[in-house]
Amino acid sequence: MNQLIAALTEQTKRGWVPDRTTVFCSWGGSAPGNIGSYEWGKDNSVVLQSSAVAYVSLNYPVRGTETLRATASPTLLQLTSDIQRRQLLSCIRGGNCPGPNVSSLQLPGDVNFFANQLAVPTMEFAFEQTKGEEITSFLSEAQFSAESPETLDPLFKFHETIAKMTAEAILRLVNDPVLPFYPLDIALDVQNKLKDRSVVTQSLLSSASSLRDHAAFFQSETMRPANDPKERDPSHVRMLNDVLRDLEKSFIIPQTPPGVYRNLLYSLPGKTPQFSILRFSKEAVLHCNVSSKAVKHNSADKEVLCHSTLNQSLSLILKAIRSAERLVCFGLGLFENYPNDTI
Structure with a gap:
């Protein structure tokens, strides 16, 4: 992080003026429960919710040397994949390449408050060992670090790679006229989470x-022209970026059961890729069915209550999807190349 700050500061001395602000933060109290990031985020939540466009994490970036892992919220999956792909292509030319690993964010960690409470898109790059050799736990990471950075990476080459990839992400996020977000990835992620047809409604x-x-049309007919300087209108681009910034916020729900993220786009770790609130409701219905068979007294009331919970979860998901679609349609209306009769 120090090298990133030094490099960006040097560029500003040479006259570079970024379009957006970068705030560098070093958190305390991470091991006991991400206390520093949570408290700072909570104290600045009003400004962050209205202005923050992304959170780029550098939490423990070299945990091994075998696999280059990239995680990102759906909004930033394509940007993250592009950066990792270029890194691996460069590595292939030089040899000694770690295997690729790009996934949608599952365990927010130090980004929890930003991703889960504010729905700020997040991304992170890290080197780690293969899954089969991962034996660390929360306790071992918190109190007994397996290997020091000097042991894992004595020449700091892996740290340098992470710094370069993170710097590229930051430069794209602060310099691109249109934010490098891809609504279609959100839409595809939503469809992927609805593959369980046993409970999903038509x-x-x-x-x-x-x-x-609508997301596919939005990317091709609104976002792409907005990146052309000849067609770019500053006020339209600003409103377009507001749409992109707020799209994940459509999936925030006010209250959730324990173990379910407020941001519906995040799945429970180690579970099937479906909406976590939907899985919770299904398990509740299954539990009710078992209880009803074991205890017949008031079984009908229990079944009604359980199915009501499931229907409420389905209703929340439907509301979130429609809210996101309305936002995308608003973005489509910012430029004249979208037929009015389809809005």
Whole structure:
């Protein structure tokens, strides 16, 4: 992080003026529960919710030397994949390459408050060992570090790679006229989370399909022209970026059961890729069915209550999808190349 700050500061001395602000933070109290990031985020939540466009994490970036792992929220998956792909291509030419590993964010860690409470898109690059050799636990990471950075990376080459990839992400986020976010990735992620047809309603599937179609058109017919200096209108681009910044916020729900993220786009770790609130409701219905068979007294009331919980979860997901679609349609209306009769 110090090298990133030094490099960016040197560029500003040479006259570089970024379009957006970068705030560098070093957190305390991470091991006991991400206390520093949570408290700072909470204290600045009003400004962050209205202005923050992304959170780039540098939490323990060299945990091994075998696999280059990249994690990102759906909004930033394509940017993260592009950066990692270029790094691996460069590595292939030089040899000694770590294997690729790009995934949607599952365990927020130090980004928890930003991703889960504010729905700020997040991304992180890290080197680690292969899954089969990972034996660390929360306790071992918190109190007994397996190997020091000097042991894992004596020449700091892996640290340098992470710094370069992180710097590229920061430069794209602060310099691109249109934020490098991709709504279609959100729409595809939503559809992927609705593959369990046993509980998903037709209205949910139809809404998810409609969101995908509008998101695809939005990327090709609104975002792409906005990146052309000849067609760029500053006020339109600003409103377009506001749409992109707020898209994940459509999936924030006010209250959730324990173990379920407020941001519906995040799945429970180690579970099937579906909405965590939907999995929770399904498990509740299953538990009710078992209880009803064991205890017949008031079984009908229990079944109604359980199915009500499931229907409420489905309703929250449907509301979130439709909210995201309305936002995308608003973005489509910013430019004249979208037919009015389809909005």
